[in-house]
Amino acid sequence: MTTPHRTISTLSVTALAGAAWLCLSGAGALAASPQEERWDLLRDMYFSGRTVEDAGPLLSLEAPKRANDAAVVPIRIVTAPGSGVQVTAVHLIVDENPVPMAATFRFPHGDSPQAIDTRLRVNAYTNITAVAETSDGRLLRTTQFVKASGGCSAPALKNAQLAVARMGKMKLNLPDNIVAGKPLTAQLLISHPNYTGMQYDQLNHYFIPAHYVKTVAIRYNGAPVLDVQSDISMSEDPSIHFSLVPEEQGTLDVTAEDSNGRVFQESWPIRANSGS
Amino acid sequence: MAAAATFLRPSARAALAGVWLSVWLFGAAAPATADPLPVFEVAPGVFVHAGRHEETDATNAGDIANCGFVVGDDAVAVIDSGGSPIVGHRLREAIRAHTDRPIRYVVNTHMHPDHILGNVAFLPDQPDFVAHGNLQAALAARGEHYRQAFDAAVGAAAAAEVRIIPPTLAVADRLELDLGGRVLDLAAWSVAHSDNDLTVLDRRTKTLWAGDLLFMERAPAIDGSVLGWLRTLDALAAVPAARVVPGHGPPSSPWPDAAADLRRYLGRVVEGVREVQAAHGTIQQAVDTVAADEAPRWRLFESYNPRNVTAAFAELEWE
Numbered sequence: 189m190t191t192p193h194r195t196i197s198t199l200s201v202t203a204l205a206g207a208a209w210l211c212l213s214g215a216g217a218l219a220a221s222p223q224e225e226r227w228d229l230l231r232d233m234y235f236s237g238r239t240v241e242d243a244g245p246l247l248s249l250e251a252p253k254r255a256n257d258a259a260v261v262p263i264r265i266v267t268a269p270g271s272g273v274q275v276t277a278v279h280l281i282v283d284e285n286p287v288p289m290a291a292t293f294r295f296p297h298g299d300s301p302q303a304i305d306t307r308l309r310v311n312a313y314t315n316i317t318a319v320a321e322t323s324d325g326r327l328l329r330t331t332q333f334v335k336a337s338g339g340c341s342a343p344a345l346k347n348a349q350l351a352v353a354r355m356g357k358m359k360l361n362l363p364d365n366i367v368a369g370k371p372l373t374a375q376l377l378i379s380h381p382n383y384t385g386m387q388y389d390q391l392n393h394y395f396i397p398a399h400y401v402k403t404v405a406i407r408y409n410g411a412p413v414l415d416v417q418s419d420i421s422m423s424e425d426p427s428i429h430f431s432l433v434p435e436e437q438g439t440l441d442v443t444a445e446d447s448n449g450r451v452f453q454e455s456w457p458i459r460a461n462s463g464s
Numbered sequence: 465m466a467a468a469a470t471f472l473r474p475s476a477r478a479a480l481a482g483v484w485l486s487v488w489l490f491g492a493a494a495p496a497t498a499d500p501l502p503v504f505e506v507a508p509g510v511f512v513h514a515g516r517h518e519e520t521d522a523t524n525a526g527d528i529a530n531c532g533f534v535v536g537d538d539a540v541a542v543i544d545s546g547g548s549p550i551v552g553h554r555l556r557e558a559i560r561a562h563t564d565r566p567i568r569y570v571v572n573t574h575m576h577p578d579h580i581l582g583n584v585a586f587l588p589d590q591p592d593f594v595a596h597g598n599l600q601a602a603l604a605a606r607g608e609h610y611r612q613a614f615d616a617a618v619g620a621a622a623a624a625e626v627r628i629i630p631p632t633l634a635v636a637d638r639l640e641l642d643l644g645g646r647v648l649d650l651a652a653w654s655v656a657h658s659d660n661d662l663t664v665l666d667r668r669t670k671t672l673w674a675g676d677l678l679f680m681e682r683a684p685a686i687d688g689s690v691l692g693w694l695r696t697l698d699a700l701a702a703v704p705a706a707r708v709v710p711g712h713g714p715p716s717s718p719w720p721d722a723a724a725d726l727r728r729y730l731g732r733v734v735e736g737v738r739e740v741q742a743a744h745g746t747i748q749q750a751v752d753t754v755a756a757d758e759a760p761r762w763r764l765f766e767s768y769n770p771r772n773v774t775a776a777f778a779e780l781e782w783e
């Protein structure tokens with residue numbers, strides 16, 4: 189343990205229900221860069237036995253070069269499906285986090301371009317990786333290196349009490365001018381502490397078990413818009429920007445479930461101006 | 465973020481003999497000699513060392529925040545212990561140069577490493593480590609992150625002595641510490657700069673130690689709630705103090721005038737973020753524009769304003 193940046197050998201393996209922890213040892217490091225070594229490990233863990241290609245133009249990822257706030261790192265992924273190739277899902281991975289797989293976004297409309305904005309926790313200097321799945325069974329990868337922020341910016345809750353008090357509350361932000369038939373970008377916010385399993389309950393002297401939003405299903409007039417599977421690398425109060433093509437009258441339904449089995453549901457009517 | 469395994473019972477004094485996290489089990493032999501930190505007597509018996517307006521690095525060894533001590537007839541209270549074991553040792557030498565009274569308390573104004581990593585230097589004095597009731601939980605979530613950041617910034621040799629010392633005395637609301645003919649009034653605040661801010665008022669000289677509830681000259685960091693911080697500054701303005709010791713800035717300054725710059729800056733952040741959100745702007749747009757004209761007024765502005773705007777953005781979208 190003399191070089192903590194390379195050797196993380198004491199991670200608790202059992203602390204997190206349903207979350208896979210990585211124990212990575214830097215011993216015996218060869219020529220490959222630490223980022224690529226880490227990726228090899230992640231690829232074997234999440235996509236065992238499959239080839240992962242460079243994404244090229246089908247998938248892009250935007251992340252700040254430096255994480256301004258380690259607890260809230262804004263990320264944008266954009267898919268650009270080509271002729272005959274649908275992008276059906278994107279996995280978002282924070283390579284160096286204890287639970288690297290942050291979220292998987294599944295698109296029912298894989299043939300049209302999708303843009304997703306969300307926010308991640310970033311533990312350390314890390315690659316952020318997006319892997320797209322295509323309808324013809326390929327895996328396409330793109331990465332961005334993100335520098336962690338300064339010493340007192342930790343990927344932890346800022347206001348633990350408030351996070352609990354507000355749990356499950358949702359907000360939908362829509363643009364001011366909505367036109368039927370024209371794609372719009374909406375923002376869904378779900379208040380949840382997304383406990384990592386590394387926060388300590390002082391009163392009772394134990395680590396608060398990981399407790400986080402696990403699935404989010406977004407439906408418009410009953411039809412799927414987006415399905416999200418998420419984990420503790422998502423920021424507290426998960427935020428997701430997604431796109432939607434509104435009709436003149438419609439209802440958006442969101443169902444979220446957390447790792448304790450709590451289900452949160454909310455609906456919003458969306459009125460659009462006539463497109464003609 | 466490693467090592468969930470070995471938490472010792474934090475209540476026990478005996479915990480001081482051990483460490484919080486198993487990965488920090490290193491030897492902690494005090495250096496044979498440490499240069500006393502230069503301190504300034506801002507009021508009779510109230511001594512302050514002013515940290516540098518820099519990020520922690522190998523040269524400054526974490527000497528980037530204010531720290532100091534108050535001397536009573538019977539005992540000494542340390543208020544913040546500095547940003548590294550080395551700074552802690554140097555602060556202890558400064559105390560020994562001024563008084564031989566026992567060091568009975570080490571007060572931590574909040575969880576940030578630049579204020580607490582000197583704690584280890586005072587273990588031989590067996591003081592009470594005094595902190596806000598939320599500090600221990602906050603450190604449990606961040607301690608390992610702080611240790612790694614310190615290791616990266618200062619180096620493995622200095623980091624080897626780093627220990628996170630659990631508080632032995634937690635302040636839920638108010639607490640008086642009697643140093644002998646001299647009473648310190650401690651007050652625990654709700655979420656503001658952090659969720660564990662603690663202030664100390666020396667009744668005898670009306671000196672208020674504000675911790676990082678007050679930044680001067682150096683750009684502040686919002687690690688709690690910007691709205692909560694503004695509310696706390698309102699309440700703090702009513703504290704009948706003649707002078708204040710900021711967490712960062714000059715050794716002391718008149719109170720409450722000293723908070724004017726901070727209030728203006730935090731107000732600008734709130735106002736600016738609200739404007740961007742009203743126009744459905746993104747975090748990045750807010751980071752690029754909000755409070756930009758404050759830049760010439762603060763050191764390290766480029767390092768902290770983007771982070772503050774990001775944190776405020778996430779907070780304010782729930783209004």
Ligand SMILES: [Zn+2]
Pocket residue numbers: 574576657676
């Ligand atoms: Zn601070």
